[in-house]
Amino acid sequence: MVHVVTYLVVGVVASIVLDYASLFSRPVISDYMVEFGSVSLFVGPLIQVLRGLIIAAVLLPFRGVFAQRRGWLWLWLLLVGIGILSTSAAAPSSLEGIVYTQLPLWYHAIGLPEMLVQTLAFSVLVALYERHPEGLLAVLPPVFERLVRALVSASLAFVGYAVISVAFALLAGASIDAEQSLSVQVQGLFVGPFLINFVLAFLAAGGLTLTRRILVGLGSYVLSTAAILTYQVIVLGSPDIAYAAIAPLLPAIAVWLLVPKRDAAKTNQPEA
Structure with missing residues (x-):
């Protein structure tokens, strides 16, 4: 890590x-x-x-x-x-x-x-x-623990976007141009999902039950998909529904897996 x-x-x-x-x-x-x-x-x-x-x-x-x-x-x-x-x-x-x-x-x-x-x-x-x-x-104040966990989760989720983006481009037979790929316009596509995953991971850093962890993963997927589609329409000019639906999958799974588990017995809540 x-x-x-x-x-x-x-x-x-x-x-x-x-x-x-x-x-x-x-x-x-x-x-x-x-x-x-x-x-x-x-x-x-x-x-x-x-x-x-x-x-x-x-x-x-x-x-x-x-x-x-x-x-x-x-x-x-x-x-x-x-x-x-x-x-x-x-x-x-x-x-x-x-x-x-x-x-x-x-x-x-x-x-x-x-x-x-x-x-x-x-x-x-x-x-x-x-x-x-x-x-x-x-040994750090609670807020630092949350920030570190959120940063790690968002960073590892970003790795998922990199993998899926490359696989998507290769399967589509598209060439990866250095100048275009690293342009602010293209990289800006990932800013929204990164911030979404950071905020979700920060809010969930204290630990959640299984049901709520799944909801965080679903929230990451739905919100990131919406952010990608919105960015594509406003900035890139046209939506790519297939990419927007596939790209957030691995990141959402990563965020879900990295949310700490909370003992249901200690919170007096039934574990789903």
Whole structure:
């Protein structure tokens, strides 16, 4: 969870600040990196879930170390030393990459801030979790717990939109144009559903019974569908009913699954 959230937040900021769209189109760089805005960019968030699971599995035996006073530092140095500077493959910003690739030195340097910030944020948050076995959210004020849960739910739901959008385009035989896909007009389509899922997840963060959790999932689907159709009509000019009906499915399921369960016995309410 920590990897997915830090990767998405830092990655979005870096792509805007460093203008990845023009950066990846430069000579030599364009031969190494896929076009910014291609299918790979939209599949990327889904891959981060798998990467997070792999990272978690590998680090699990060392979790006791990360709970120490300087545990975040040891974890960060481990990620920087092995994961960035001394990779086995000739990756950008690594020693192998500098020696064995034709990538210019400025490209090796320009990506370092993003990787250092993301791995630092990851290390600090993981260490905080390990230092609080009862759960990091438990030591924060209730409103922060709700905000964090809502942000995670909305972010993972957004991954669902990326997957379905790519699948929809491929099945329709449509080409994915980088400039068009990343335009404000196209990306604005997802703002409404993201906010809807964030608000629903925030309101339900305290835990709900099974029946109400299902209602939250249905609410996410219905409201997101309506938001997509409305945006398509007003901004894009015409509705795509098939897309509007299919796109919110995975996100709604994600929101439903991430709503905490509430013990019916404690609330004196019968569990459906």
